Amino acid sequence: MPASKKTAKRSLLVTSATLLALSLTAPAFADTADETSPAKSPTASPSATPPANMSTVGGEQLGRPGTQVNLGSGVPVLPKDITARSWIVADAESGDVLAAHNAHWRLPPASTLKMLFADTVLPKFPKTTPHKVASSDLAGIGSGSSMVGIKENETYTVHDLWLGVFLRSGNDAVHVLSAMNGGVDETVKDMQAHAEDLQALDTNVVSPDGYDAGRQVSSAYDLTLFARSGLQKKDFREYCSTVRAKFPGATAKNKKGRTTRESFEIQNTNRLLTGDSDVTTYQGIAGVKNGNTTNAGATFTGVAERDGKVLLVTVMNPEKDEHNEVYKEAARLLDWGFKASGTVQPVGELVPPKGVDTTAQPGAKASDGASSESASTKPVAAATKEGGSSGIGVALGLTGGFLVLLAAGVFLVNRRWPLPDLMRRRR
Numbered sequence: 001m002p003a004s005k006k007t008a009k010r011s012l013l014v015t016s017a018t019l020l021a022l023s024l025t026a027p028a029f030a031d032t033a034d035e036t037s038p039a040k041s042p043t044a045s046p047s048a049t050p051p052a053n054m055s056t057v058g059g060e061q062l063g064r065p066g067t068q069v070n071l072g073s074g075v076p077v078l079p080k081d082i083t084a085r086s087w088i089v090a091d092a093e094s095g096d097v098l099a100a101h102n103a104h105w106r107l108p109p110a111s112t113l114k115m116l117f118a119d120t121v122l123p124k125f126p127k128t129t130p131h132k133v134a135s136s137d138l139a140g141i142g143s144g145s146s147m148v149g150i151k152e153n154e155t156y157t158v159h160d161l162w163l164g165v166f167l168r169s170g171n172d173a174v175h176v177l178s179a180m181n182g183g184v185d186e187t188v189k190d191m192q193a194h195a196e197d198l199q200a201l202d203t204n205v206v207s208p209d210g211y212d213a214g215r216q217v218s219s220a221y222d223l224t225l226f227a228r229s230g231l232q233k234k235d236f237r238e239y240c241s242t243v244r245a246k247f248p249g250a251t252a253k254n255k256k257g258r259t260t261r262e263s264f265e266i267q268n269t270n271r272l273l274t275g276d277s278d279v280t281t282y283q284g285i286a287g288v289k290n291g292n293t294t295n296a297g298a299t300f301t302g303v304a305e306r307d308g309k310v311l312l313v314t315v316m317n318p319e320k321d322e323h324n325e326v327y328k329e330a331a332r333l334l335d336w337g338f339k340a341s342g343t344v345q346p347v348g349e350l351v352p353p354k355g356v357d358t359t360a361q362p363g364a365k366a367s368d369g370a371s372s373e374s375a376s377t378k379p380v381a382a383a384t385k386e387g388g389s390s391g392i393g394v395a396l397g398l399t400g401g402f403l404v405l406l407a408a409g410v411f412l413v414n415r416r417w418p419l420p421d422l423m424r425r426r427r
Helices: 003-023 025-030 110-124 158-168 171-180 184-197 220-230 234-240 325-340
Strands: 084-091 096-101 130-132 155-157 242-253 259-267 285-293 297-306 309-318 372-374 388-390 392-396 402-405 411-413 422-425
Touching: 084 220, 084 325, 096 220, 096 325, 110 158, 110 171, 110 184, 110 220, 110 234, 110 285, 110 297, 155 158, 158 171, 158 234, 158 242, 158 259, 171 184, 220 285, 220 297, 220 309, 234 242, 234 285, 285 325, 297 325, 309 325
Parallel strands: none
Antiparallel strands: 084 096, 084 309, 130 155, 242 259, 242 388, 285 297, 285 422, 297 309, 372 402, 392 422, 402 411
C-alpha cells in the first residue's frame, strides 16, 4: 500500500476509534470506585466481563472482547494458564501487536499509571534540581499508599524523587514532583493532554500516582503506549531499570552534636527485574513498572530484549490469586512472544503519537535544517549514575536508522518509532 494511502487509512481509523472511545466513556467510568467509597466491596470493582464494543485504536481486531491471536503454521500456541482480565504482547520497535486479550478494556491502572506521570513530568526538571519539601507537598496522599519515606522540611534532588517513584512506587515522591509542577490538578491536566497526544484514548487521569479513584481508568493498550513513549527517554530507561539505590534519610544530630543525614537502601519492586522467592529474574528484562491496589488488583508493564527483538507486555489483574502471579503471567507471555515473533501475523499495532511521520525513508532530511542523530549499531557500556545501582550492563543501540527532530517537534523515522539505546539487563 502506498505510504500516503496508509497514512490516510490510519488517520481515519484513529478518528473513528476516538468517537467510539468517547461513546464508551460513561459505562466504563461507572464501574470504577471512588477512593472515598468502600473500595473493598464487590460493587466498587469493575465488571467481570469486558464491554461488547471497545475502542479500535490500533486495529479493528483489538476492539473485540476475548483473546486475539492469528495462529498459523509455525506459530506457537499461547500459554493456557493466563488468567489476567486484560493483556497485550507487542513488538516495541515496529509497534506490531502480536497478541492481545481485551486490549482496550478500561480498567483501574494502579501504579502503572506512573509511567504516564513520568513520561509527562520527567523532562521538565534537571535531575540535580534541589527541592525542600513543604507539608503542603504531601497533602492528599491516599490512605495505605506506597511510600518511599520523604520527610517534611528535608531537601531532595529531582534525581532522588524519581528513584522514589520508579523503585518504591512512592506516592509521596509523586506528590512532591507534582507540587513542583504546579500542583496535582495541573499535573493531572498535563498527563491527560499527553495521553491524548499519545492517542491513548482509553485513559482518564484523576490522580497522578495511580491510586484508586473514581473515573480513573486506562487499558493494557494505553499502558503499553505509555511505556513505549517513556522508553524513548534516557532518564526514564535508567530509572525503570535500576535495581537498587541509596535514598536520603532524615537529618539528625549524632552523639557528638553534629548534624548528619544518612541514607538507606531502596530496591525496585519489579520482581522480573529483582527476582523473588518464587520468581527468577527474567532474561533480558529492562523495566518498566508494576502496580497493585484493592480496586485494580495487580498490574504490570514490562520490556525485555532477546536476540535483537524488543518486546513489551502488559498484564492487568490476574484472576489467579497466587503470589507474584502478575509477573509469572507476564513472563509466560514474553516467552511466547519471543518464540512467535517473526512468524505470527499481528492483530494490530501500537499507534505512534500525534505528529509522528511513519512514512520517512532512510536518508530523509529535515527541511528546516534540523540536525539528525544516527542510532548506534554497537552496544555501548552504560551505568546508572548518582548513587543508583542497576542490573543494566549494556545500552543497546538498535539498528534501523536515524532520528530527525524537527523544530516543530515532529519526528521522522526510518522505522515506525525506534527505541534509541534501549538498556537491557545483562545476565
